[in-house]
Amino acid sequence: ILNVEQSPQSLHVQEGDSTNFTCSFPSSNFYALHWYRWETAKSPEALFVMTLNGDEKKKGRISATLNTKEGYSYLYIKGSQPEDSATYLCAAYNAGNMLTFGGGTRLMVKP
Amino acid sequence: NAGVMQNPRHLVRRRGQEARLRCSPMKGHSHVYWYRQLPEEGLKFMVYLQKENIIDESGMPKERFSAEFPKEGPSILRIQQVVRGDSAAYFCASSTLAGATDTQYFGPGTRLTVL
Numbered sequence: 001i002l003n004v005e006q007s008p009q010s011l012h013v014q015e016g017d018s019t020n021f022t023c024s025f026p027s028s029n030f031y032a033l034h035w036y037r038w039e040t041a042k043s044p045e046a047l048f049v050m051t052l053n054g055d056e057k058k059k060g061r062i063s064a065t066l067n068t069k070e071g072y073s074y075l076y077i078k079g080s081q082p083e084d085s086a087t088y089l090c091a092a093y094n095a096g097n098m099l100t101f102g103g104g105t106r107l108m109v110k111p
Numbered sequence: 112n113a114g115v116m117q118n119p120r121h122l123v124r125r126r127g128q129e130a131r132l133r134c135s136p137m138k139g140h141s142h143v144y145w146y147r148q149l150p151e152e153g154l155k156f157m158v159y160l161q162k163e164n165i166i167d168e169s170g171m172p173k174e175r176f177s178a179e180f181p182k183e184g185p186s187i188l189r190i191q192q193v194v195r196g197d198s199a200a201y202f203c204a205s206s207t208l209a210g211a212t213d214t215q216y217f218g219p220g221t222r223l224t225v226l
Contacts, residue, residue, distance in 0.1 A: 031211035043114065043217040044154075044202075051212060088153070093211040098167060101146075102152040 002026055004092050005104035013080050014110050020076040021105040025088030027071035034099060035064055035075055036089040044089060047075075080109045113138070115205050115218035116185075123224045130197070132191040132221045136205030143186045144215055145171075145178060148200040159209070160186060166209075209214045 004025045025033065032051045036044040036051040048057040059077045076101050077084055087106045091099040114133040124130050136143050145157040156170040160180035171178065175193075180186040190197055200222045204215035 034214070036217075041219075043219050046214045046216065049212045049214060091154075096169075097209070098156045098159065098170070099144075099215065100156065101154040 002092055002096070002100040004090065004100050004102040005034045006088075006090060006105050008105060008107040009103065010108070012077070012108045012110065014071070015080060015082060017080050017109075018043065018076065018078045019080055020074050021069065021107075023073045023075070023092075023102055025071050025073075025090075025092040025100075025102075026094070027068055029095040030068050030071070031095070032093040033066055033073050034093065035073070035104055038087040038089055038104070040086075047088075075105075077107070080107075082109045082111050085109045115203060115216050117201075117203050117218035117221050119221060120219060121222050121224070124193045124226060125226050126194055127192050127219075130193050130223055132188040132201050132203075132223070133185040134203030134205075134218060135185040136186070136203075137216055140205035140207050140216070141197075142206045142209045142213075143180050144204045144206075145186075145188050146202045146204065148202065148220075150199070154202065157188075161209075190223075193223075195225050198223055198225045 007022050035047040038044040048064050050066040055066045063076045066073045087104040089104045091101040143160045146154040158171045160176045161168040175191045177189045200220045202220045204217045206213045206215045
């Protein structure tokens, strides 16, 4: 069983602030890292899938980087907006052929 | 294209009863995954199915839990003789393929409460 950890568990920022949080995972037998955005009362929504060391993906104001050698990924949000408030999940896919999720980072953006 | 559908959204059962949770994958998706989220915990993998086959059930408790994905109809997660510890949110996801980079699309979940 993989140990995927996310930090911080929760984060409060002001509208307009840029922020970032971390996902760490075992670097051995790594295949891919998935990021999801999960709003309350909705389904988790896929953001990015990353595989290569040094990879960087971007979607609007949200971007993510990947370091497979040291086993971490950062998610960045530039100029946070209240609608960015959600729980952000990462999940690692390893040789066990399943996604192992972290506990999530709960982001709250105050207007 | 409708997303992943789950029903019911909320289910209340008394201890000892059976719970049946249904999941209809996205159109064209033949891979289904079930996850459980216990209170104050993250999503935990339970079982992975393809049409008519269980591929990986390593995350599913051996007793009282079963899953199926028949040729026709939705995938069913069945919990027999429910206990209070089964109270959780159960999420289903589906994908077109089952590789490391294939996105799993999630349903809205079924919240099971055992009284």
